[in-house]
Amino acid sequence: MAVMLMRVLALTLVFALAGCGDDRPEKIAKFQQLAQARVDTLGQMLDNGEVRNANLLKQYADILASTKPDVAPLLQELSKDASSQGPMYASLKRRLQELGNESNFVDLDQQLDEAENLYQAADPSLYNDMLSDPVNVVADMSGGALARVNAISREADILANGGEDFGAGSQLVGNPAYGSWQTGSNGMSFWAWYGMYSMFSNLVRGPIYYDRWSSRRNYSYYNDVGRYRYTSPKQARTQNQTFERTKKQFNRQGKQFDSPYAKSRSGSTSLSRQSASTPKASTTGRATGGSKFRSNYSKNSNFRNSSSRTTRSVRRGK
Structure with a gap:
């Protein structure tokens, strides 16, 4: 009887241990499949004109190009983000390819975090918010003739954050889809x-x-809200290297240097609930592990255009 009981206990332990195996590879594969489907759907929605800020970006670019033909080539490049041909969408596709190679990650936790981040980043509502940056770049280039979206005015932004006006395109500075920090001969990093x-x-x-x-x-949006979702681990490492290098330069001079993401700037308005639940930009690149599946996708979400949104004038004051 005792022998039989020992065998039963042994079998129970074996099955229990089998049930406690590492399920991260399975989760990664699941998120990878879901992310692929969502990225494909997002691309179709962009090309079919079903993402509100993408449509607004194209409209803004066309309007400004007609009044400022000297910057028309730049506006045409910016308007690519209104389709599946833009750098932001291309970044999602590239990260999907990198996700399949575990050598791109320090461990399974980081790979799992990236898999979930990709799934969330391809959420049309979140991506719609992300497009507010290029939209607002064009709005600022219009000198105020075109209104910003999902953000306070340029003047209010500078006043609220005590910042500096870095000129046209400043919303895209720091976003690895549009450029990178390079080190000059003087040892200083520039965009x-x-x-x-x-x-x-x-x-x-x-x-x-x-x-x-x-x-x-x-x-x-990228630097203060979307950086966690729209930055790959490799890009996060590069950003951190720039920070550490600059910090050492300041330390040698007896000065303190804080990360550009240590303090979030205020200025967002009317963002989606998906953006409201996004982890802070300052946590980008940190492997959290234990990622949980959370679906924020809804076919009835507000990223789609309504007739009232597409027919109204995009010019300020009308």
Whole structure:
């Protein structure tokens, strides 16, 4: 009887241990499949004109190009984000490819976090909020003729945050989809635009240096809300390296240097509930582990256009 009881207990223990196996690879595979489907759906929605801020971006770019033909090539490049051909969407596709290679991650926890982040980043409501940055870039380039979306005015932004006006395109500075921090011969890091976005350099007085931008920047969706979802682990490491390098330079001079993300800037308005529940930008790159599946997707969510939104004028004051 005792022998039989021992066998039963042994079998129970074996099954219990089997049930306690590492389920992270299975979760990663699940999120990868879901993220792929959601990214594909998002691309179709962008190309079909079903994302509100994407439509607004295209409208704004067309309006401004007709009055400022000298910046038409730059506006055309910015308007690519209104489709599946833009750098933000391309970044999601690239991260999906990288997700399938575990060597891109320090451990399974980081890979699982990235899998969930990708799934959330492709949420049309969240992506619609993300597009407020390029929309507001074009709005600011209009000199106030076109209204900002999901953000307070340029003047109120500077006043609220005690920041500096870094000129056209400032909402995109720090976003790895549009440029990167490069180190000059003087050892200081400055923002270098990718491709056609380098035209922004012609619209401002001089280079945007990392140290000054870090302490004087104003609000942008990416830097203050979306960075956690829209930054890959590799990109987060690069950002942290720039911070650590600058911090060491300041320390050698007996000065303190804080991360540009240590303090969130105020300025957002009317963001989706998905954005409201996004982890803070300052936590980007930290592997949390134990990710839980949370679906925020709804076909009836407010990212789709309503007739009242698409027919109203996009010009300020009308």
